[in-house]
Structure formats: C-alpha cells, structure tokens
Amino acid sequence: MSRLIVSARINGEARELLVDERDSLLDALRERAGLTGTKEGCNNGNCGACSVLLDGRLVNSCLVMAAEVEGSDVTTVEGLELGPQQLHPLQSAFLEEAALQCGICTPGFLVSAKALLDTNPDPTEHEVRFWLAGNLCRCTGYDKIIRAVMGAAETMRNTASSSEGA
Amino acid sequence: MTTETRPEYSSVGKRETRIEGAGKVTGGAIYAADVQVPDMLHCKLVHSPHAHARIVSIDATKALAIDGVERVIVAEDFGQAVKDGSNPAIDASNRGAALLAHKQAVFTGEPVAAVLAETPSAAEEGVEAVEVTYEVLPHVLDLEAAMEDGSPLARPPVSDIDHSEEEAHVTLDVDTEEAEGKPTNVASHVSFTRGDIEAGFAESDVIVERTWRSASMHQGYIEPHATVADFKPATGELTVWAATQGQFMVRDTIMRTLKWPETKLRVIGCELGGGFGGKMTLNSPLVAALSVIAGRPVKLVLTRAEDITAAAPAPRAMINLKTGMKKDGSLTAIEASVVYGAGAYPGAPAAVGALLGTSFYKWPNLKADGYEVLTNHVSVGAIRAPGTHNAMHAVEQNIDEMARQLDLDAGAVRLQNVSQTGDPMASGQEFTKIGLDETVTQAIEHPLWKNREAAKAESTDTKMVGVGLAIGGWLGGLQPAAAEVMLNNDGTVNAVTGVNDITGTNTSFAQILAEELNISLDQINITTGDTKTAPFAGMSAGSKTLFTVGRALREAAIDLREQMFEVAADRLEANENDLELKDNAVSVKGSPDQSLGMDRLASMTTGFGALYKPLVGSGSIAARIQAPGFTAQLVKVEVDTDTGNVELKDFAIVQDVGFAINPLSVEGQMEGGAVQGMGIGLWEEYIYDDDGKLRNAGLLDYRMPTAADVPDIESLIVEVPSEDGPYGARGVGEPSITAGGAAIANAIADAIGARVSEIPATPERVLRALGTVGDGAEAAGS
Ligand code: FES
Ligand code: FES
Numbered sequence: 020m021s022r023l024i025v026s027a028r029i030n031g032e033a034r035e036l037l038v039d040e041r042d043s044l045l046d047a048l049r050e051r052a053g054l055t056g057t058k059e060g061c062n063n064g065n066c067g068a069c070s071v072l073l074d075g076r077l078v079n080s081c082l083v084m085a086a087e088v089e090g091s092d093v094t095t096v097e098g099l100e101l102g103p104q105q106l107h108p109l110q111s112a113f114l115e116e117a118a119l120q121c122g123i124c125t126p127g128f129l130v131s132a133k134a135l136l137d138t139n140p141d142p143t144e145h146e147v148r149f150w151l152a153g154n155l156c157r158c159t160g161y162d163k164i165i166r167a168v169m170g171a172a173e174t175m176r177n178t179a180s181s182s183e184g185a
Numbered sequence: 186m187t188t189e190t191r192p193e194y195s196s197v198g199k200r201e202t203r204i205e206g207a208g209k210v211t212g213g214a215i216y217a218a219d220v221q222v223p224d225m226l227h228c229k230l231v232h233s234p235h236a237h238a239r240i241v242s243i244d245a246t247k248a249l250a251i252d253g254v255e256r257v258i259v260a261e262d263f264g265q266a267v268k269d270g271s272n273p274a275i276d277a278s279n280r281g282a283a284l285l286a287h288k289q290a291v292f293t294g295e296p297v298a299a300v301l302a303e304t305p306s307a308a309e310e311g312v313e314a315v316e317v318t319y320e321v322l323p324h325v326l327d328l329e330a331a332m333e334d335g336s337p338l339a340r341p342p343v344s345d346i347d348h349s350e351e352e353a354h355v356t357l358d359v360d361t362e363e364a365e366g367k368p369t370n371v372a373s374h375v376s377f378t379r380g381d382i383e384a385g386f387a388e389s390d391v392i393v394e395r396t397w398r399s400a401s402m403h404q405g406y407i408e409p410h411a412t413v414a415d416f417k418p419a420t421g422e423l424t425v426w427a428a429t430q431g432q433f434m435v436r437d438t439i440m441r442t443l444k445w446p447e448t449k450l451r452v453i454g455c456e457l458g459g460g461f462g463g464k465m466t467l468n469s470p471l472v473a474a475l476s477v478i479a480g481r482p483v484k485l486v487l488t489r490a491e492d493i494t495a496a497a498p499a500p501r502a503m504i505n506l507k508t509g510m511k512k513d514g515s516l517t518a519i520e521a522s523v524v525y526g527a528g529a530y531p532g533a534p535a536a537v538g539a540l541l542g543t544s545f546y547k548w549p550n551l552k553a554d555g556y557e558v559l560t561n562h563v564s565v566g567a568i569r570a571p572g573t574h575n576a577m578h579a580v581e582q583n584i585d586e587m588a589r590q591l592d593l594d595a596g597a598v599r600l601q602n603v604s605q606t607g608d609p610m611a612s613g614q615e616f617t618k619i620g621l622d623e624t625v626t627q628a629i630e631h632p633l634w635k636n637r638e639a640a641k642a643e644s645t646d647t648k649m650v651g652v653g654l655a656i657g658g659w660l661g662g663l664q665p666a667a668a669e670v671m672l673n674n675d676g677t678v679n680a681v682t683g684v685n686d687i688t689g690t691n692t693s694f695a696q697i698l699a700e701e702l703n704i705s706l707d708q709i710n711i712t713t714g715d716t717k718t719a720p721f722a723g724m725s726a727g728s729k730t731l732f733t734v735g736r737a738l739r740e741a742a743i744d745l746r747e748q749m750f751e752v753a754a755d756r757l758e759a760n761e762n763d764l765e766l767k768d769n770a771v772s773v774k775g776s777p778d779q780s781l782g783m784d785r786l787a788s789m790t791t792g793f794g795a796l797y798k799p800l801v802g803s804g805s806i807a808a809r810i811q812a813p814g815f816t817a818q819l820v821k822v823e824v825d826t827d828t829g830n831v832e833l834k835d836f837a838i839v840q841d842v843g844f845a846i847n848p849l850s851v852e853g854q855m856e857g858g859a860v861q862g863m864g865i866g867l868w869e870e871y872i873y874d875d876d877g878k879l880r881n882a883g884l885l886d887y888r889m890p891t892a893a894d895v896p897d898i899e900s901l902i903v904e905v906p907s908e909d910g911p912y913g914a915r916g917v918g919e920p921s922i923t924a925g926g927a928a929i930a931n932a933i934a935d936a937i938g939a940r941v942s943e944i945p946a947t948p949e950r951v952l953r954a955l956g957t958v959g960d961g962a963e964a965a966g967s
Contacts, residue, residue: 039304039306041306049219054212055212055215055216055218055219056211056212056213057212058216058218058407058408058458059218059409059486060407060408060409060489060884061489061883061884062488062489063489063883063884063885065489065883065884065885066407066489066884068407095212096210096211096212097211097212099211100211106207106210106211110210110211113206113210114202114203114206114207114210115202117202117203117689117849117850117852117853119203119206119209119210120459120687120688120689120850120853120857121406121407121408121456121457121458121459121460121687121688122206122208122209122210122214122456122458123216123406123407123408123458123459124407124458125209125210126212129210147892148892148893149892149893151891151892151893152891152892152893152894153891154891154892155407155884155889155891156407156892157404157405157406157407157459157461157857157861157889158459158688158853158857159853159856159857160853160856160857160858160859160860160895160898161856161860161890161891161892161895162856162897162898163852163853163856164892165892
C-alpha cells in the first residue's frame, strides 16, 4: 500500500494530508483530516451524504480520489459557517424549519444547497427539488428541507440587496 | 378537531425549533462511524455467497499473511469472549446469538468470519483471502413452497424464538403458538376468531376475495450500521459506542450473549443516523466479542451493500383476504390468512399483521391466521409499525373494492365501520380511547377527497387520474422509563434521560420541563446519559419515546417543584399550598416580596454547611395504558397507461396525535412516514434471483423516494387526547407509514379501474393490472 502527500486548501486552510493512494476524498477528509462532518451513506455516488465543493463544484467526495484534489479548494460542512458562532443562512434555515431529524443527511444537503444558491440565487421550488434529487433523506419527507432552502435563498437575496443599497 | 377543550399551556403545544440542533448543521455531531479510539482494529466480514450451505472449512492462512491483518475470527472462537466459556454462536437459533454463522449459512450474505486488521483496506484484502469451502444445500425462497409439506427446511428447527425486537415496538396481548413436533418452516402461528364467518358471508351482498402481496424493504436509514467496542484487558471494562435506537437493549443483549456483568459494561448510544426500527442490536454483541477476543478496540461499519443485503430488512407479506359487506355498507365478515416471510431466523410480525389487519374495523365475524414462515433470505427486523403497512394494503384494497362493487362512497363506508373507543380488537382486548372516527372524518371532508370526481375528469387518453384513501394505525408501545431533573445553582435545570434523541425528542422534553417549572427553554439542558450514568429508559422505538420518557420527566419536574416548595415553605414560614412557581422564583401567592429565587434555593441546598438536601427530582413510570394512534391518508395519482408509470400529484396525511407537544416535530414525523409509505407504494422492493442473491443491493437499484419524486405533503393534526400520555399525547412515529402504500394502490384502482395485487406498484405491475402485459388476469374485483 503506497502513500502520498496531498496538499489542498480545506475550508480555507492549507493542509497537507498523508493519504493511502486508494483513499477517496471522503476517506481523506474523514480519516486523515479529522473532518467527520462529511458522511458516508453508500460510498458509490447514490446518496449525496458525502457532498463537498471541489473548487466550487459540487461533487460526491466518495467518487473522487484523494490524489486528484492536489492543489484544489475543498469546502465541507465544517466550512460553511460565516464566522465563529455565526451560522450560514442555510444552516439557520435548516434549524428554523426543522429540516432535519437524525441529521445524517444534513451536511450533504447543506453543501448541495449552497452549490445551488451560489449559481442560482432565486430558484423555483421545482428547481430546488430536482437539484436536491441526488441527496437522500429518509426522515423528513423533504418538505421542510425544500422550505428551508427557499427561505435561506430569500434571506440571502435580501442581505445581498440591502448591502448593495448600503 | 377534538371537541374537548384543552387547558391553556405556556410551553407544550408550541412549535419549537431544536434546542440542540447546531451540531447537526455544522458537522460536529458524533455518530458511531465517527468514533475513533487509539489502537483500534478495523473489522470486515466474510459473507456466505450461498443461500443455504454447509460450512465445510474456513482457512485463514493466506489472509493472516497479509500485512496489517491481525486476526480472523470464526464462530467456534466466541467461547473466548463469554464469561463462562459457553458459546452462543454454536447452533444459534436466533439471529441475536448467531454472532457468526456456525456450521451452516442460511442466507446469502450471512457473515461467516470476521477479519480484524490495522486499516479498513487491509481488512478488505483479508476478506478476499479467507478461503471458505461450502457444501451447497437445498434452499427455499418462495413463501407458498416453504409452507408445503416436504419443502426443504430453511434452517434446522428453531427452539427458542426471539421476539424481543417485535415487542420493543408494540405490546401485544396475544399468545403465539410456536412450531412443535414435525420440523416445518412455519416458525409460529397465531389465530383469532369471533362469531361465525360462514354465517357472515352468507348474509353479504358482496364478497371480495383476493391475495395481496407486499415486498420486503429496507428501513432506509442513511447511516449504515456502525459499532465500536473497546475492551480493556487490564480493568475488564467493556465500552461500546453503537448506532442504536436503544442503548439499554444493546447493553442487555451483550450482557446475555456474553454473560457480561453490567457493572463492567458501558453502552454509549451515539447520535443516530436514522433507525426506523432497523437499528437495535444487530452487530453490537459481535463487535463486543471481537474486542474481547482481540484485547483491542474494534470498529465495524457496514458498507451500504452489506447493510441492504444482510442487516435486517422489513418483511414481505402474502395475505389472502376474504371480506363481505351488505348493501347498506355494513361489514359482515373477514377471513384472513396472513403470511409474513421471516427470512432464515424467526422474528417476523405475523401476530401484529393478523391482529391489526382485522381490528381497525368492526367485523362482526372474523377468522384471522398469522403465519411466520422461514425461507433462505436475510432474517427480518422491524420497521416503523412493523407488519402494519403490509396488512393495511390488503385490508384497504378489499374495503375499497367492496364499496366500489356496491357503488357506495368508500369514505363514508370507512366512517361507518371503523372501530371506536371500547370496541374489541380481534384478540378481544378493548380499544382504549381512540380517535379513528375523527381522523377519517377529517380526511373525507378534505378537498382532495371531496373533489375526486373533478380530479378524475382531468384524465386524458393515456394519463388517468385517480384519488385514493386508506387508513392505518398503530397500537403504541409500552415500556417503563425513569428520568432525573436537577436544579443548578444559577437557577437553571439539567435533566438526564437514557433515551437517544433521534428526531428532536429532547426539545419536546424541554418543553415539558418548561411547562411544569414555568421557565423558558433556554434555562434547560437535556443530557442523554449512557447506560452507566442514565436512569433506565426503553428504546426510541414503538412510538413511545415521548409517551413514556416524557411522562417520567413530567413526574420528575413535579417532584422537583414539590421539593423546592418544601424548602421555600420552611424558609418563608409559609404553607406549601400558598406557594407558586413563577418568574424563576418560589413566592407566596399574592405577596411577591416573600419569595426565593430558584438560584437561591439551589445554593441553599448545595453550599458548604447548607441545611437542606439537594434538589433532585425523580420520575419513574410504568406505562400500562396504550394510546393507539390512527391515520388516514389521501393521494392523487396520474397513471400513464402507455408506460405504467405512476406520478404522485398531491398527498395529505391526517393523524390523531392526541396532543402535539411540539407540532413542528410532529409534522416531521408525519411527513417522513408518509414519504416512506410512498416508497412502499411505488418503488421499494428487495428483488432476489432464483439462487437467493439480492439483485438490487445498492441505493440506485433499491430506489427510495427523492425530493423530485414526491409532492408537497399536507399534514393535518387531529388531537383526541389519550388517557395516559403526557398532556394527552399519543405516539406519533409509526402510524404515518402505515397507510400510504394502500392509499396509492387505491388511487391507481380509481384511475385505471383495475387493481395491482402487489406493491410496490411498479410500471410492469400497473401494466399487468391494465391487461396490457402478462396474463391480464388482474381485472378489478376478480
Ligand atoms: S457516500 Fe457518496 S454518494 Fe453516498
Ligand atoms: S434527517 Fe435523517 S436522513 Fe435526513
């Protein structure tokens, strides 16, 4: 088993990780970087629990080899907060709308929803439902998740327009 | 909905967001697979590739030669882990004891050896290198074939049947007769009778007799099973981190299986990534035993394929149902043969299916037989309301079909016949106070039902629209529980329970404390202790978490309040009856200046030389009165008659929750269960080949509903207070899953005029019902 060092920015911080060449990005995050917020539900691209942003692009980290992220920017759920004790609007909305129960799917949904809102700040409900179709949740029945994402989008649009106006 | 006026409450009954949710949105919450212990070995399992085979030999030589592989453990080794040297895995007849298969494997995927290695990948390599020689034995997969005389036996005869998982969910007052005498695959049989069914059928104006099938399914939790066990040889202490709905059940199972003293055993129930009945004890005794044998910590996380193939899915059922009705809509008789596939170890909810399937309506005459049948499939476990959705699918299609044939309103027929408070169940036991009537009333007044003719008129040549209704319910589990509430020196309150919060129950617990102590939620902390530090609580299952632990907490809060009053009365020289608790202080009513703050009270009971005993409220209850919860669900579907595809257009769920302590989380339970019901109705199914291998052991092919598959759900809460639940609450977790599959089947029948006899209603089954493929034999009402 051969090992290699991968350098990447993870949640804004330059990190060097000693990984096994067979490690996926998910393995590297959870086992080597100690970032266990990203979850494994299937390890083959079908549940979305392992969603992270790779250079701003939404990926299933279980399908990306750790070695491939050399020099890249990775954002995980641990990197969503805007500042110390300052939740991202999506995180707040998930709490307020009760968009989580067991919470195992939540990191994936948050990251996936962020990727959506980064490119489409004003999605329709239909667009949200289809965008999130790659993330499975077994607890909520999705209604409250959709509402949380729509609500967070609105909050973020309002914040953006009021700061533009300022 | 309820006509009873409800008391004014300050905290319970309000929509509250999770008090402790931040860890779950920031990635900080620790689930069992996140637990790391220094010097930990990783376990991977070797699985039988055969549905039924004798294990001739297991050769670990090559595996042990792999760098990093430490041990390969087989069933014969477990004596080393058991205190008295006995070995539970030898000739184990129940799944709990069968830590690894001994001598023979009875389903494809059954673990036969465990590889322990320094890394997960070394363990995987080790698994590949273990050489197992099997002698393939005849297997049986079909339920009907398995029941025939002369069928191959799925496994050696069963002696002691373990019903503990089933009983964790529902408290059944029935005797199950277990197979005796000649070996058979029928592991148990239960039967209920009332009146004279022949006389009942004779006076019927319509009789419908059909065989209905429903598939085996996964509970669908997104977190695969995970366990870490850490045995410390120096102290003899065993610590287990488990993904479980019931840490005390894990503790007791390890205690019994390994004869392990509970003083040396700590089970920590981690944050749980979904259970729905499927996360009980599965691998915990195995991992505990492996750690004891290896003398090091061991971690086992199942892969998704292993979890689907070899955990404990929910059973399939085959239900033959004959029912009669008179022209005026009254029911005459029901005859039910209810067969549940248990897989290769007993434990299927045949008694539940036979009982609930024949108890929700007033059948003057009934005969119901439930059979639990063994085959060479993975053994089953519980799911939300185990067994009930299978039974409701059958009963609700029959009711619907009888109404259709007599040209009666299927909603009115249900309202006319549903069981009421005091009516007997099939077992003779009487229903406690229930709100089934109110629930059905609200459903049939809903626009989705009222406007169903208009909806049907939206149909085009190839897109047929229909609306379906079905009822379901759950009796509710009972289990004793205790809890403790302590007053802190800053006047806040800490509470400890032993039940794992999966869905937000801790927030509802805090609402109960806030109500009884007249304080705000931010003054309350709820800690889930482990099995060494927490007072006993049953599993988070059976729709009883809030129903039982909530009551214990309420009693603990009342106890704490009384203790505060006792101290205050002494100190203020007042009569306890003249005191009140408000604004964080105990005061004499009408004289607010005669008052002691809660912080003061606490320090008067803890300080050096303090005169009063510490204020610790305890609550301990034995719940004895069930509080059944019922649901009625409505769905509008559009069936594509070219492809057989069914699209869900609208969905409403009505449910009697007794009293919604936190309506926000109650809705969450209703919506989540409703979507699982949609999966049951349209998509979710274990598909096996003729050799007993699962063909869809992944989340792409085992298809659970996504956000894009399901419509918005309208949740309508009915509140008919229960007799014994806190503030009248009933269990809410389980009823929601029980009716969706049946409602969808009825909506399809409404749309296309033909019934699918098996759910999920896949395109192929819909086309077969339409007569456009296959034998076309499934016309309506056959
Ligand atoms: S774990 Fe990566 S998609 Fe499921
Ligand atoms: S909250 Fe449990 S899977 Fe989504």
